[in-house]
Amino acid sequence: MPAPVRPGGRRGWDPLVRLTHWTIALAILVNGALLRDGTVAHVWIGYAALSALILRLLWGLIAPGPAALAEMPLAPSRALAHLRDLVAWRWHDSPGHTPLGAWMAVAIWSLLAVTAVTGLVLEADPFPDDDTHHAWSDYRYDHDDDEEDEDDDAHETGGAGAEVAEDLHEAAATGLLILAALHVAGVGLESRLSGVNLAKGMIFNRRERTKR
Numbered sequence: 001m002p003a004p005v006r007p008g009g010r011r012g013w014d015p016l017v018r019l020t021h022w023t024i025a026l027a028i029l030v031n032g033a034l035l036r037d038g039t040v041a042h043v044w045i046g047y048a049a050l051s052a053l054i055l056r057l058l059w060g061l062i063a064p065g066p067a068a069l070a071e072m073p074l075a076p077s078r079a080l081a082h083l084r085d086l087v088a089w090r091w092h093d094s095p096g097h098t099p100l101g102a103w104m105a106v107a108i109w110s111l112l113a114v115t116a117v118t119g120l121v122l123e124a125d126p127f128p129d130d131d132t133h134h135a136w137s138d139y140r141y142d143h144d145d146d147e148e149d150e151d152d153d154a155h156e157t158g159g160a161g162a163e164v165a166e167d168l169h170e171a172a173a174t175g176l177l178i179l180a181a182l183h184v185a186g187v188g189l190e191s192r193l194s195g196v197n198l199a200k201g202m203i204f205n206r207r208e209r210t211k212r
Contacts, residue, residue, distance in 0.1 A: 023052035050116040066096020091193035118169035
């Protein structure tokens with residue numbers, strides 16, 4: 001059985017960590033599942049997610065306590081031990097990221113960076129203000145005939161690069177949705193094992209005991 005947790009709970013994450021976490025989470029959900037690529041809202045939400053990521057990483061360089069990047073338990077041996085504990089239905093308290101949680105954060109941040117950078121590469125208008133700008137997601141389907149009339153060398157260089165960037169963007173965006181689902185499942189599992197509402201600590205700065 002998991003070790004008991006004090007009824008009053010313990011402190012969760014600081015306000016900046018919570019702000020950047022939910023900004024990134026909402027951006028992944030909205031841009032990945034609800035909005036069409038290339039629209040104004042999609043572009044600006046992508047900027048918001050990238051800004052939140054940069055802010056979180058900068059904060060991690062100077063933040064005290066569990067928010068510090070240096071405090072993330074990224075040793076592979078610790079991640080394997082954590083996985084064995086979960087398989088054995090054991091849980092150990094952690095003031096910040098668990099080993100698997102730390103690797104999940106790094107994976108999400110990395111894919112978010114790839115998604116944002118490839119989106120910037122593909123966007124002809126970096127600061128669009130209406131949906132009359134070119135939606136790059138239509139590139140393959142709307143310009144097949146026109147491409148035949150363009151200069152072959154210029155087309156092959158630009159077209160191939162755009163296609164690679166688009167493929168990377170879509171793959172990274174899909175990966176983000178998969179990792180987000182796994183992250184939610186992991187938080188639910190560890191909340192069940194520990195008897196601590198871990199999600200609440202990312203909202204109200206308290207990790208309180210769940211009702212059994």
